[in-house]
Amino acid sequence: MTVVGTRKLRKEDPKLLTGEGKYVDDIHVPGELWMGMVRSTMAHARITGVDTSAAAAMDGVHAVYTGTELSEMGLWAAPLPCAWPVTEDMVNPPHYPAATDEAHHVGEIIAVVLADSRYGAADAAEEVVVDYEPLKAVASVAQARDGADTAHSEHSTNKAYTWALIPDPEALDSAFANAVHTVEADFVQQRLIPTAMEPRGVLAIPSPAGGEITLYSATQVPHILKVMIAATTGLPESKLRIIAPAVGGGFGAKLNVNPDELLAVTLANKLGRAVRWTETRSEAAFSTHQGRGQLQKIELAADSEGKLQGVRVHLDADMGAYMMLITPGVPLLGSFLYTGVYDVPAFGFTCDGYFTNLTPTDAYRGAGRPEASYAIERAMDLLANKIGVAPEEIRRRNYLAGGREFENLETASTLVFDSGNYTPNLDAALEMADMNALRAEQTRRREAGETKHLGIGLCTYVEICGLAPSRALAGLNYGAGGWEHAVVRFLPTGKVEVVSGSTPHGQGHETSWSMIVADKLGIDPDDVTVLHSDTAISPLGLDTYGSRSLSVGGVAIAMACDKVVDKAREIAAHQMEANPDDLDFAAGSFTVKGSPDKTLPIQAVAFGAFTAHNLPDGMEPNLQEQVSFDPPNFAFPFGTHVAVVEVDEDTGGVELIDYIAIDDCGTQVNPLIVEGQVHGGIVQGVAQALWEEASYDSDGNCRNPSLLDYLVPSAMEVPFMKLGSTVTPSTSNPLGVKGVGEAGTIGSAAAVINAVCDALRPYGIDDIEMPATPARVWRMIQAAKAAQNGEG
Amino acid sequence: MSDKIRLEMTVNGQSHSADVEPRTLLVHFLRDDLGLTGTNVGCDTSSCGACTIHIDGESAKSCTMLAAQARGANITTIEGLAVSGELHPMQQAFMECHGLQCGYCTPGMVMAATSLLNENPKPSEHEVREGLEGNLCRCTGYHNIVKAVLSASGQSAQGGGA
Ligand code: FES
Numbered sequence: 001m002t003v004v005g006t007r008k009l010r011k012e013d014p015k016l017l018t019g020e021g022k023y024v025d026d027i028h029v030p031g032e033l034w035m036g037m038v039r040s041t042m043a044h045a046r047i048t049g050v051d052t053s054a055a056a057a058m059d060g061v062h063a064v065y066t067g068t069e070l071s072e073m074g075l076w077a078a079p080l081p082c083a084w085p086v087t088e089d090m091v092n093p094p095h096y097p098a099a100t101d102e103a104h105h106v107g108e109i110i111a112v113v114l115a116d117s118r119y120g121a122a123d124a125a126e127e128v129v130v131d132y133e134p135l136k137a138v139a140s141v142a143q144a145r146d147g148a149d150t151a152h153s154e155h156s157t158n159k160a161y162t163w164a165l166i167p168d169p170e171a172l173d174s175a176f177a178n179a180v181h182t183v184e185a186d187f188v189q190q191r192l193i194p195t196a197m198e199p200r201g202v203l204a205i206p207s208p209a210g211g212e213i214t215l216y217s218a219t220q221v222p223h224i225l226k227v228m229i230a231a232t233t234g235l236p237e238s239k240l241r242i243i244a245p246a247v248g249g250g251f252g253a254k255l256n257v258n259p260d261e262l263l264a265v266t267l268a269n270k271l272g273r274a275v276r277w278t279e280t281r282s283e284a285a286f287s288t289h290q291g292r293g294q295l296q297k298i299e300l301a302a303d304s305e306g307k308l309q310g311v312r313v314h315l316d317a318d319m320g321a322y323m324m325l326i327t328p329g330v331p332l333l334g335s336f337l338y339t340g341v342y343d344v345p346a347f348g349f350t351c352d353g354y355f356t357n358l359t360p361t362d363a364y365r366g367a368g369r370p371e372a373s374y375a376i377e378r379a380m381d382l383l384a385n386k387i388g389v390a391p392e393e394i395r396r397r398n399y400l401a402g403g404r405e406f407e408n409l410e411t412a413s414t415l416v417f418d419s420g421n422y423t424p425n426l427d428a429a430l431e432m433a434d435m436n437a438l439r440a441e442q443t444r445r446r447e448a449g450e451t452k453h454l455g456i457g458l459c460t461y462v463e464i465c466g467l468a469p470s471r472a473l474a475g476l477n478y479g480a481g482g483w484e485h486a487v488v489r490f491l492p493t494g495k496v497e498v499v500s501g502s503t504p505h506g507q508g509h510e511t512s513w514s515m516i517v518a519d520k521l522g523i524d525p526d527d528v529t530v531l532h533s534d535t536a537i538s539p540l541g542l543d544t545y546g547s548r549s550l551s552v553g554g555v556a557i558a559m560a561c562d563k564v565v566d567k568a569r570e571i572a573a574h575q576m577e578a579n580p581d582d583l584d585f586a587a588g589s590f591t592v593k594g595s596p597d598k599t600l601p602i603q604a605v606a607f608g609a610f611t612a613h614n615l616p617d618g619m620e621p622n623l624q625e626q627v628s629f630d631p632p633n634f635a636f637p638f639g640t641h642v643a644v645v646e647v648d649e650d651t652g653g654v655e656l657i658d659y660i661a662i663d664d665c666g667t668q669v670n671p672l673i674v675e676g677q678v679h680g681g682i683v684q685g686v687a688q689a690l691w692e693e694a695s696y697d698s699d700g701n702c703r704n705p706s707l708l709d710y711l712v713p714s715a716m717e718v719p720f721m722k723l724g725s726t727v728t729p730s731t732s733n734p735l736g737v738k739g740v741g742e743a744g745t746i747g748s749a750a751a752v753i754n755a756v757c758d759a760l761r762p763y764g765i766d767d768i769e770m771p772a773t774p775a776r777v778w779r780m781i782q783a784a785k786a787a788q789n790g791e792g
Numbered sequence: 793m794s795d796k797i798r799l800e801m802t803v804n805g806q807s808h809s810a811d812v813e814p815r816t817l818l819v820h821f822l823r824d825d826l827g828l829t830g831t832n833v834g835c836d837t838s839s840c841g842a843c844t845i846h847i848d849g850e851s852a853k854s855c856t857m858l859a860a861q862a863r864g865a866n867i868t869t870i871e872g873l874a875v876s877g878e879l880h881p882m883q884q885a886f887m888e889c890h891g892l893q894c895g896y897c898t899p900g901m902v903m904a905a906t907s908l909l910n911e912n913p914k915p916s917e918h919e920v921r922e923g924l925e926g927n928l929c930r931c932t933g934y935h936n937i938v939k940a941v942l943s944a945s946g947q948s949a950q951g952g953g954a
């Protein structure tokens with residue numbers, strides 16, 4: 001009986017459902033101080049004075065420190081880290097936890113207060129008076145590119161770097177010179193506020209005598225954080241313990257090294273008292289990085305049949321005010337995917353990164369890949385329109401390997417796709433959507449002159465996940481490896497403990513890892529306990545982001561199980577007086593081949609390994625193995641999404657009325673969890689397409705930092721989704737698994753905007769900027785009507 | 793700092809009295825003073841519903857009112873929903889339908905959903921969505937949450953198969 005592949009309910013749930021889950025803000029220690037941040041109210045200004053006297057005099061206020069005082073206290077050994085300097089000459093202005101003389105975005109920390117209560121800290125922060133000398137703010141990437149003003153006054157340009165991937169420039173030029181059809185399109189990837197429902201927060205607890213600091217942080221990356229805190233504060237890494245307790249969603253927004261984390265650790269260490277902080281939701285627009293923020297230009301060159309000959313892409317990417325942990329690399333994560341699932345002979349990609357006076361950008365669900373699939377999938381629809389074929393037809397004509405199943409195929413963007421099988425996946429989606437019926441209904445409405453137009457949008461995406469072969473990351477100048485670590489140990493009583501370097505925040509790792517272990521060891525998944533997210537328990541790990549946990553971390557666990565069975569086989573053979581090769585292992589027991597009555601359960605072997613009374617000569621006691629798995633390649637999940645929208649010509653309102661997704665993430669461990677990931681991912685992409693945008697005025701003020709104005713969708717805005725899957729196992733790991741945490745988001749924004757444009761085709765509208773709000777749609781319809789009337 | 797005021801209220805069947813600053817929000821009183829941290833805070837504009845509890849049997853956002861306004865009230869938080877270790881049918885339905893991932897919105901979502909079924913025992917899909925409009929979830933896309941509420945009401949989720 002195998003557990004992998006079943007819809008097993010999650011073992012995480014009872015705690016979370018009863019309020020027992022402990023998030024950072026739920027954890028308290030005696031004597032803790034609450035930190036309050038004094039944040040810049042200007043996007044770009046010289047700080048000419050900070051008066052902390054009124055705040056310092058308040059009851060319950062323990063201390064107030066300005067940025068200058070903090071730096072004079074010698075708390076910083078190095079600026080906040082950027083682990084991905086994408087080019088040798090990338091500009092990376094020093095970024096410390098608090099500004100000293102110049103503020104570079106609204107919300108940058110200028111001073112901190114420490115008080116004995118939540119409200120007291122907020123009150124005191126308000127009493128700090130900051131004098132500014134305003135400087136011109138660079139409030140958009142377009143303005144940054146124009147370069148009349150610079151986001152950092154010591155810079156002469158806003159450009160941080162230019163990165164290029166043009167494997168064969170001559171071939172690319174000739175593809176465009178000889179093209180029969182070309183498409184050129186500009187798209188805007190608006191900034192998004194990630195909005196994990198749990199705000200970020202920290203609690204740093206010192207042990208003054210021992211010199212140790214424990215940091216609880218709402219983070220996706222406790223292991224990376226530990227290394228980086230040591231590097232930026234000079235505190236010995238061996239004295240740091242980082243714990244990510246229950247974490248309420250991440251979506252990339254919790255994979256950074258943040259000023260608040262460094263302030264809490266260093267101030268707790270200095271004062272010998274625990275220091276805590278939790279961001280308010282409206283503060284999060286400034287204290288947590290944002291996502292996307294790119295201007296895209298994509299060009300396609302095709303022959304007379306619409307077969308792609310070349311794809312050329314240029315991005316202007318908004319870094320925000322500073323380089324955070326992987327800010328500059330996010331566009332590069334997408335760079336390899338602008339050829340999508342298509343056979344493209346020639347490819348070229350360039351990206352200019354620019355500084356602005358806005359909140360820094362960094363990873364947000366999909367990180368670079370939703371942007372890439374949006375551009376190529378929108379452009380493919382434009383090409384289909386141009387040559388007059390259906391969207392699915394243009395895709396079929398261009399699929400890699402002719403749409404047939406393939407393994408280990410090199411693409412024009414220099415990657416080797418592990419596996420794919422695109423045509424059956426597309427066909428499954430068209431069938432589930434009942435595409436012919438949808439098109440018939442669309443035609444009927446058009447002919448009847450109805451004012452609610454039906455739009456059907458397709459997206460056939462591929463993504464790159466499972467970071468990664470460490471050597472490939474070295475080639476990209478990424479500052480870390482891509483392995484993951486696992487320990488699997490039998491406890492004396494026959495229960496199993498797994499220590500994983502992956503660090504979940506809603507993905508259900510404890511359940512999935514238990515299922516993998518259960519099958520490998522032939523035991524009950526409920527007999528497996530998974531330990532994680534505490535660097536004292538799990539010292540080695542590279543954390544959870546980029547849909548890497550299963551295809552790297554889960555595989556490491558499976559491999560450690562194999563090693564456990566190998567050792568157990570030696571012990572069992574010794575005890576059963578048989579040759580190890582003559583033992584079968586199945587359903588948790590060793591059996592001597594040909595003598596089915598001679599069996600030994602693995603739990604008995606484990607107990608024998610613990611007592612060590614009768615082990616083979618030279619064998620170490622205990623049944624525990626560890627693996628650091630560094631995968632030979634990335635994984636490339638793919639899928640077909642179909643969005644069906646209704647556009648009301650009278651109001652401009654767009655309603656998503658149906659959504660079909662056939663995803664292929666290779667072998668599935670728990671389809672229930674896979675579907676949940678896809679559902680959530682889809683809605684996040686739909687939200688980018690239709691509702692969400694961090695909007696800034698020309699002075700660099702965010703107009704909608706709160707959830708009143710930033711439109712995270714509710715249950716009212718989305719329908720039930722129809723999901724299906726195909727299974728094309730990965731060749732990058734022995735389980736054949738890929739990853740699914742970001743797939744939904746990578747497929748959905750393009751599908752939705754393709755659907756909106758499909759609905760609006762009678763008006764001659766072939767593009768609309770995201771988010772396709774009612775006001776925007778309505779204005780475009782009015783303009784199109786006016787133009788049509790003018791012509792008529 | 794302003795003088796403290798005395799409060800009495802019943803929370804999950806237990807009576808409490810405490811002295812609090814008059815401006816203390818109910819959610820902070822429950823979390824910081826009573827240690828009932830199951831009720832979460834996801835926003836500062838009464839928009840997300842993570843803080844939803846029952847006050848005298850009706851669902852309310854505990855970040856939207858002062859503790860003082862709940863003087864004498866009978867409050868149920870997520871900690872009071874499961875009786876002697878048995879999950880409430882709504883909690884059970886959320887588990888069976890995979891209606892939670894990170895779990896942060898979940899206490900508020902479950903409290904809002906139980907109150908919804910108290911008022912409307914057999915809601916349509918649309919009524920469930922409308923009833924949960926004030927509760928945001930970033931993880932699930934609401935699919936399995938809506939399924940869970942329909943299932944807890946004894947109805948199967950039409951179209952919510954996958
Ligand atoms: S915390 Fe109460 S509505 Fe968001």
Ligand code: FES
Nearest residue numbers: 893897929930931
């Ligand atoms: S389960 Fe994470 S916010 Fe709802």
